[in-house]
Amino acid sequence: MLSTTARRVPAASLRVAAHIPRRAPVRARPLSLSAPRLDTPVANTPGGANARPPRTPLGQRIRRLARFSFYLVGSTVVGTVVITSAVFLHDAFTYTDRHIEGVPVSPLALHPERGGPKNLPVLKRLLGDLEDDENAILVEKPHLVIVGGGWGAVGVLNTLRPGDYHVTVVSPETFTTFTPLLPSAAVGTVQVRSLVEPLRKIIARLRGHLLQARAVDLVMSERLLEVETTRDDGTKERIYVPYDKLVIAVGSTSSTHGVPGLEHCLQLKTIEDARKIRQRILDNFEAASLPTTTPEDRRRLLSFVVCGGGPTGIETAAEIYDLCQEDVMNYYPKICREEVSIHVIQSREHILNTYSEAISKYAERKFLHDHIDLITSARVAAIHPDRVEYTTKSADGKTERHIVPANFVLWSTGIAMNPFTERVSNLLPNQVHKKAIEVDAHLRVKGAPVGEVYALGDAATIETSVVSYLLELVDEADKNKDGKIDFEEWEIMVSRIKARIPMAESQLQKVRELFDLYDKDADNSLTLNELAVLLQEIGNKITALPATAQVASQQGKYIGHKLARLAKQRDVLAANGLLGGPGADEAVSGPFRYLHLGSLAYIGNAAVFDMGKMSFMGGLVAMYAWRSVYWSEQVSSRTRALLMIDWVVRGVWGRDLSRL
């Protein structure tokens, strides 16, 4: 017993020493650090059992380390318990016993009056409009109606200030989707639910309203948006939603390029699409696992064709490859992995052709290494239920026809207008663009009553025609009114153009050179004719903004800020006679300026980043960087947490192979 006690004494002292935090030497004087060590023999002596030799420093260190680790683990456990208890405690308080009765509802919301050109019900009041005092105040504010629930709409919603507008969102889907990760969701690397956030939760901050409906028409003269709802028995019903300000953010549909057989293709624009892709892939693998499937059919079932070499197509191809390498390899008959072939058909010479050349090349090398079949400079001719037909040009210019058998064809090439955008475009005679609604640099729909209708994202394209402003520009710049523009006046004109169409800036950097180039008669002034040619050619050189989430999101935030400022400066604007007039937008904000933050793409255990002047590409590190960019861009903390969980779950347990 005595010796046991003696052994324990220094141990206890050591424990004391071991528990000094590492930074102790900095904050405390050395003396106190050494105190427990000095203490050790003191403690030993009264113990009366000095027979055991003093511990070696190594042994001491190991014990210290062991104790430290033990304490660390212990603390972590305690910490976890504390956090878990907090979560449970919080959880317990989320179960409520509230009871409501007699909620005030406006009679106009229960039985809407009819009106408008088609004598449809007009939703002057919504069900929640009077349910409490705050909502009742909001009803008197300008009515802002946002059509769509994607990146643009969420951008607006997240930048508006509560209390400024009576906000109504019209969307056929009740949730917003984090579209850039759809390819991951399509193969189960992340769950579809981690990419969606209910719109009702987003608009709750603004005490907004959601109408699950599809916008179909617009009566700009009476400021009525016509929407179509679906009753529970499937019948459609049309209603007018009145607005003071309308934001069109309905996105786009896929462009068909006139290829026959597109009905056999899968797309990847919505959550439902991702789910269909996932089911098709897993169905194909299950069918391929049956011995009654002929070897020929098996090859067809395991042939995955992606039409389009842009980011969506490339990422989907890469994700399918990952799925095959990791999960199919482990859980399906190995012959199924062996027979897999992945094909990417791209019309241009390179995949990811909007990225830098180095990135294109890197991605192509990676795909080559992964045995993914890249078919470039090829055009899809037709799609059949069991095969894809495409053509290439041979060296001597002849068109050659090829066939790839496939039971999975993804179509991801370009965008086109959806029916509502087309309708709006047709309503306005000066709208001539074929793929989107033309807006000015303030994102106001061209031809619509100024300051009432905005459009953004894929649904909109900012006008690039500088020449259409020719007369206005000359009027502003021709100070001496001689009908010609000299160099000084040209400089004024350039600044005016930049203010109207910021996208023209890059074309207007060499002011003097441009002036000299187009001053054909070298009289040191530009005639109207010379100017027209100049502006026309500048306009032609401006490239439209790409149809990306980044553009839509920035435009949404721009409109949100503008609307917030319009509400804030309402009195000032009214005092200056600008309220509701054409100058209000200009008074509160400049034109929309796009800031390119870079493009990125996942290419299978590797990722590429194109940040304009810089490129960055690489393996796992780049992949984690790619994830962290998307992670930081999440709409809510909920999806952020879910996404992180998904990635960890994939790492630990692999993808979920359930056909769901």
Added chain:
Amino acid sequence: MLSTTARRVPAASLRVAAHIPRRAPVRARPLSLSAPRLDTPVANTPGGANARPPRTPLGQRIRRLARFSFYLVGSTVVGTVVITSAVFLHDAFTYTDRHIEGVPVSPLALHPERGGPKNLPVLKRLLGDLEDDENAILVEKPHLVIVGGGWGAVGVLNTLRPGDYHVTVVSPETFTTFTPLLPSAAVGTVQVRSLVEPLRKIIARLRGHLLQARAVDLVMSERLLEVETTRDDGTKERIYVPYDKLVIAVGSTSSTHGVPGLEHCLQLKTIEDARKIRQRILDNFEAASLPTTTPEDRRRLLSFVVCGGGPTGIETAAEIYDLCQEDVMNYYPKICREEVSIHVIQSREHILNTYSEAISKYAERKFLHDHIDLITSARVAAIHPDRVEYTTKSADGKTERHIVPANFVLWSTGIAMNPFTERVSNLLPNQVHKKAIEVDAHLRVKGAPVGEVYALGDAATIETSVVSYLLELVDEADKNKDGKIDFEEWEIMVSRIKARIPMAESQLQKVRELFDLYDKDADNSLTLNELAVLLQEIGNKITALPATAQVASQQGKYIGHKLARLAKQRDVLAANGLLGGPGADEAVSGPFRYLHLGSLAYIGNAAVFDMGKMSFMGGLVAMYAWRSVYWSEQVSSRTRALLMIDWVVRGVWGRDLSRL
């Protein structure tokens, strides 16, 4: 500077003292504990700054507590970082670069021969059978085919030992579902993905095979299971799967009770059902939020009717109530919450009538408090697209007809045979049960070749007819062969009955009383006639096992253990001439005995437990207990983690209201 130093010295010493673990006084002698304290003035003196007064014990304690908390948080952070790094590191190694080529495949698997009565392809070899040495050895083992992928099948799969059998699972779904939580998944409290585990991952341990197919017929004489697969173009194909042992675990379908209009009902047996319910609920709320919906329609849309007062029905009603209280209240117009009505139609006098009376009453009180409309002793007469008709008996015995408008009707009353079970039952002349395949106490299908076909779970019912064994029992028990059974012989007979039909045990406890009761002529022996009456009446009193997950799971494990023992004792059985014969099952295991572990149900922020003799019910604490029971029963660590995450996510962010 000097005073700063002086202040820090005792602090550092204090830190040392503070870090002694709480149990230090037990393991170390007090001397060493006090050492740092003694050390404090020593450290102070050379510092030469004794001007500051000694700290008060309270201040000391607060500082200690603060430092301890700081250190705790620090450790937690460090621990988290360590764990996260480990996860990332592991994750990085899950991305592989493997490449496979030339996988050996049996020609019989690529081009199956035809055979059997219908000359269909016979799957003698599967695709993966020769892909590596271990699989090639398995092919020579007995072929075990399991039909179904639910609780029973998973019970078998999880108890088998790898290497004993060539295992093939035939299931139309590629995943197994944790059915008890379907009501939670139906309203989004947990995600559907957290309830499913891919069968391929479960069978991977046994190197088993999965055929995504539906069993349709059985050729017992040739040991061929006929299954139907679906090709990618939707056409059906039939194949024979040969077996040495067959386990039928296909579950059941819902019983219709002959009620017209069931096609308008929702069910809750599969993940797809849960998803449909979820979509219907959210659709109803969205439709109800439209002002063009008439108040009458709104009440109908928000009227939820549950037919059946068993656990599934009750839990679904409770979960819908939760959804309304927590998420609908927060995000939908309040009038929608106000107009919600939930109705439960139960044919018996009480809900949860298989539970103890106290539990029934508790649940009824809870529902009453929650304004859930309980309609007991009522029969559903018909279901229409927009309403439910039911009848009750008035006090004077008249049948009264009632109508509840509804756009959501859940049908959850009783079970019936699915087509395959019905087919198997029809193949065997001695199968007379209407709801399931009759099996003996060893779960062998009655009438099938002994030891080849087993059935379990909802698909099977253990025979309770003791009288059908009358002659055998008399033969075994009548030792003196006088054609009568005296009391001694009766005792032997009782033990034989118990061994054959363990479920009869509870009816056979009073051996003497039974004997005297049925010995009508009091001659101290039972004639064959008296015995027949006795056994018939005992058989009638035995209640069949309920169609629950618990029963199926226990039966699955029972079969798994039996099959494992049969494989292990193969040589012993062969030496005794029992291999493949009727006595093999009895030689390796006793009959199946069901151990009731209790029933539980969630009733909305409260839960009830019925453990036979004990009942436990209550609010949140019981709810957490209810969760922990289900949590511990999960099939995999993956679903366990996901489930926990779901509950935390619901607590922090509420339910996901996306219609997905």
